[in-house]
Amino acid sequence: MLIKKPGDIKPSEITDRALYLDRRRFIRGAGLAVAGIAGLGLLAGCEGSDAQSASSVPPTPGPRPIPDRRPGPYSTDEPETAWEDATSYNNFYEFGTGKDDPSVFAGLMKTEPWSVVIDGECERPGKYTLEDLLAPHAMEDRIYRLRCVEAWSMVIPWVGFSLGDLLKRFQPTSAARYVAFATLNDPEQMPGVRRRILDWPYREGLRIDEAMHPLATLAVGMYGETLPNQNGAPLRLVVPWKYGFKSIKSIVRISFVRERPPTAWNSLQPDEYGFFANVNPAVDHPRWSQKRERRIGEWGRRETLPFNGYAGEVADLYRGMDLRKNF
Ligand SMILES: Nc1nc2c(c(=O)[nH]1)N[C@H]1C(S)=C(S)[C@@H](COP(=O)(O)O)O[C@H]1N2
Ligand SMILES: [Mo]
Numbered sequence: 001m002l003i004k005k006p007g008d009i010k011p012s013e014i015t016d017r018a019l020y021l022d023r024r025r026f027i028r029g030a031g032l033a034v035a036g037i038a039g040l041g042l043l044a045g046c047e048g049s050d051a052q053s054a055s056s057v058p059p060t061p062g063p064r065p066i067p068d069r070r071p072g073p074y075s076t077d078e079p080e081t082a083w084e085d086a087t088s089y090n091n092f093y094e095f096g097t098g099k100d101d102p103s104v105f106a107g108l109m110k111t112e113p114w115s116v117v118i119d120g121e122c123e124r125p126g127k128y129t130l131e132d133l134l135a136p137h138a139m140e141d142r143i144y145r146l147r148c149v150e151a152w153s154m155v156i157p158w159v160g161f162s163l164g165d166l167l168k169r170f171q172p173t174s175a176a177r178y179v180a181f182a183t184l185n186d187p188e189q190m191p192g193v194r195r196r197i198l199d200w201p202y203r204e205g206l207r208i209d210e211a212m213h214p215l216a217t218l219a220v221g222m223y224g225e226t227l228p229n230q231n232g233a234p235l236r237l238v239v240p241w242k243y244g245f246k247s248i249k250s251i252v253r254i255s256f257v258r259e260r261p262p263t264a265w266n267s268l269q270p271d272e273y274g275f276f277a278n279v280n281p282a283v284d285h286p287r288w289s290q291k292r293e294r295r296i297g298e299w300g301r302r303e304t305l306p307f308n309g310y311a312g313e314v315a316d317l318y319r320g321m322d323l324r325k326n327f
Contacts, residue, residue: 061112063225066159072140074215074313080143081154083223085296090230091148092249093197094183094190101192106229109189109250114234120180120256123171130234134220136169137161141224142217144240146247147279147308153293158238159221164212167254172208176256179211180204180263181237181248198264204237204248205261205275207317215240215313241310243277274327278318279308283327 092102095109114130139159147153167179185201187193193200210216217238220227227233232249239246245265255261265273272286281291281304292301307314318326 063221063228065225066139066221069139069141069159069224072142072161072217074310075141075143076145076155076309077143078145078155080157080223081296086154086156086222087228087230089296091150091244092192092230092232094185094192094200094202094250095230096192097197102230103228105191106233108191109184109186109229109233111229111234111250114252116235116251117253118170118255119253121173121176121258122256123173125170133166133235137165139220142219142238144217144238145308146238146240146244147293147304149243149245149273149277149285149290151288151290151293151304152296153302153304153308154296156238157223158217158219159224160217160219160238162214163216163218163237164214166218167211167256170256172256175258177208178257178260179206179208180253180255180257180261181251182253182255183248184250184252199267201252202248202264203261204246204263205257206239206246207260208256209317210239210314213314213317215310241278241307241314243273243279245273246277276318276323276326278314278323278327279304280306280323280327282306283324 088103089099090102091099092106095102095105115127116130116133117125117127119125138161140161141157142160143155143157145153146156181204183202184190185193206216217240219232219236219238220234222228222231227236229250232247232251235251236249237247237251260275263275266275266277279290284290290304293304295302305311
């Protein structure tokens with residue numbers, strides 16, 4: 001995002017693609033994820049120490065099927081992005097800034113056991129195991145468009161449920177005007193956080209009414225299986241009407257707060273990455289146009305839609321707001 005100048009996004013994304021898909025096939029083919037990670041550390045230009053710690057940390061189990069799913073609300077019938085693309089072309093800067101870094105390095109992250117701290121303005125704060133957090137929620141297939149601020153997009157079949165259903169269980173008080181989220185921040189498991197590209201941990205936030213909208217999703221899976229680590233295992237946000245950077249991965253803290261919380265990209269570059277970050281073809285990024293997007297797996301470009309095509313569902317949340325100022 002910040003790292004890449006607009007001029008070098010397209011060529012590198014396209015030309016590197018065949019290369020890194022080949023590398024990934026090599027890793028799988030070898031059946032030795034750990035050896036693969038250690039070897040690729042060098043290819044990816046990482047320091048030897050990263051490669052070493054890679055070989056000493058056992059990878060967590062891969063995706064497992066999620067049974068008993070039911071259809072969720074607002075799914076699109078547009079063709080789904082290929083699994084291979086959605087799991088190898090990622091932004092997860094805790095594992096590096098290259099699109100293939102997350103798929104190569106995220107195996108270092110230990111997602112079991114996992115717990116999430118819920119705190120701030122609510123009646124039931126505490127540290128909850130992932131199992132306790134998920135227990136009451138039925139799993140739904142939710143096929144949503146994902147539009148990155150970098151002007152590419154995908155269609156991903158998430159497995160999850162409405163964020164608001166989870167938030168309500170902790171009984172937010174009337175002082176809770178925003179919800180803040182934070183990602184795990186552990187240099188032992190995340191080689192990328194050793195570099196201060198962002199003010200770690202990665203943080204995001206929503207206004208409470210946005211968070212309570214049924215389209216705002218907590219995802220635990222995709223393509224019918226638990227999330228691969230590179231896609232934000234074991235628990236991530238999916239806010240399909242906003243640029244992808246709002247959809248924070250690998251969540252360890254959810255806080256009910258009074259004031260608008262600081263968020264990772266907005267704090268770093270407020271002129272480029274708004275707090276609201278609603279997908280809006282009428283407001284360009286200072287360094288590139290947002291009018292069109294490249295749908296991964298397609299040739300050519302598509303028109304970008306207001307609110308990423310979810311205006312009918314969410315535009316009312318922003319009634320009376322100047323969307324150019326509150327971008
Ligand atoms: N913790 C964390 N969450 C993150 C990011 C990140 O770097 N770190 N990148 C964001 C961006 S810019 C996008 S586009 C989406 C990408 O999600 P995907 O890799 O599952 O497609 O994750 C978002 N969530
Ligand atoms: Mo993004």
